[in-house]
Amino acid sequence: MTILDGLKLSFSVLRTNKIRSFLTSLGIIIGIAAVIIIMSVGAGAQSLIINQLNSVGTNLVGVLPGASDEEGPPASVFGIVVTTLKYEDAVAIKKQVDNVVAVSSYNSGVGTINYQNNSVDINFSGVMSDYLGVEDTEVYLGRFFTEEEDRGSAREVVLGYQVYQDLFGSDNPLGKRVKIKKESFEVIGVMKERGTAGFQNQDDLVLMPVSTAQKIMLGLDYVNYIRVKINNTENIDRATEDIKFLLRDRHDIRIDGTDDFSVRNTKDAIDTLLTVTNALKFFLAAIAGISLIVGGVGVMNIMLAAVSERVREVGLRKAVGARRFHIMIQFVLETMAITLIGGIIGVVLGFLVAAIVAATANYLGYKWDFVISFTSIILGTGVAAVIGLVFGLYPAQKAAKLDPIEALRYE
Amino acid sequence: MPENIIQVKDLKKDYVNEEVVTKVLYGLNFEIGAGEFLAIMGPSGSGKSTLMHILGFLDTPTSGQYIFKGRDVSNFDDDKLAKIRNEEVGFVFQTFNLLPKTTVYENVKLPLLYSNLGDHDNKVKEAIKSVGLLHRINNLSNQLSGGERQRVAIARALVTSPSVIFADEPTGNLDTKSGQAVMGILEELNNTGHTIILVTHEQYTAQHAIRIIKIIDGHIVSDEKVINRKSSLNGDNFLK
């Protein structure tokens, strides 16, 4: 008996019992589909995160106050306020570090902005004149702050697009006075519409010079963080080191001392995020994998029933010369055919669902990639076949051991 | 006496089921020559099928020797028995034992799947032709009459050109006419050199054979040549 004979036989048996074969493989179909969905949707979610991070801007290096080890988050994340990072640090980075294109410090707060009878809840940020370069954006109306205005505490704001829409509708906002926390400001510009970047809606922001935010609005002299734009991806690592070196010097930190700041770039952040989300993804896939074992046991159960149903057939085959090995092959192939077909259906189904999820996400405006990986196709079908092999062995062995005389007498 | 194909020496068979020992065959001795047509007769329960299973390598004796073509096969294991069954013998059972929902062609081909013989297609067609069922070749087994089914079973038994064909009550489930047809084919096969071993309890059917061994309660009570041999091959039969 050739493998081809065996396969033909398996498929003819499956064909004559279509519904039963389908029901038998249902557990496998669902299990494989679940694994594929988790892997693909997981990869899609990762792409969403990465796209969001990249939308903040590529070639960015962030400086955060507080020390951090390589993997962990900086102290500021835990609400510990470190006050040593200053506006002057940002200026020094711009002046002294090579390959730096633009630098801005950030101070942020929340408040309500009023214009005549309209008021809107907003986030405001104190930023530097380089902000447009750092964030890769433009003004829609008017102008942005100048370098001179950074330190001048000018009572001027640039409105996010949404804020402008909400407050002014179609009126010209330039030169108008608005109030935030009872302080009065002149509107000098409106930002271009930007949407969401870095999980923050950029259009409900109100921007003001860094000194204005620090002195008038917040009453402090340190910054929350600094962002540095580097001219080229290749220079990021070098610039990161240079910034560290410069800040250590400026903050009088000795060789063996602990930094009071941390420098991060988007590349590192993405790597860290990928490590975490990959672990999560594989953990979920492993749980879904357990359902495959349940499916395999179901297949074994049906195959045991099929063996006792086909005792006469097995007896006849043995009577005409089939050896144990032939019968084994026949039933193992049959089981593998069931699980393999189940696996293929599961893979297709899984990707179908993942594609629908991706399409929906994209429709809702998220940058969600539909990830269809060759590895998961091979893995999905391979695992299904192995399950067929493993759970087909026992029923096949039972069949192979049948005594032909007993089997032929069996009614 | 032609060359012996089968030699049985003091062959005994006991069935042991949960400590209960059933003695079925009590030390049989006989020889069968190549090309013989032997009928084994006896009342129900006398041990005919048991003997045929041992001779046909479906079972092994409890003691004694079974020598087939000079080889002692008494202690062959499962797989060796399967191999020798495939190469040397063909079976025809009372209940046909065809694969359901399977074509005549596929049924006849079955033993070839487990053999090393090539040229399956020709062998299958040749065998089906020799039982006169070429016009039914693509029918499913359950679409055939009883007589036709038994003829398919005969075709299956001879597709590997075995040395011996065993038939256990081949006419038991058939009407007289179909039974005659089946016996005619067996005779024809014997005429072309096949050794046939037929198990039956009908004197009438046994008369087709050349020699009859009678068994009662596991003992051979007579072993004689048939004097008034009957034939279903009276000239022009269904085989054309």
Ligand SMILES: Nc1ncnc2c1ncn2[C@@H]1O[C@H](COP(=O)(O)OP(=O)(O)OP(=O)(O)O)[C@@H](O)[C@H]1O
């Ligand atoms: N597996 C078994 N276990 C115990 N006893 C058995 C077994 N198989 C057969 N026997 C017994 O052996 C005896 C002979 O059985 P066998 O089938 O050989 O008879 P037979 O001559 O073919 O009868 P029949 O004409 O009814 O087919 C019977 O008494 C039967 O009950």
Ligand SMILES: [Mg+2]
């Ligand atoms: Mg019997």
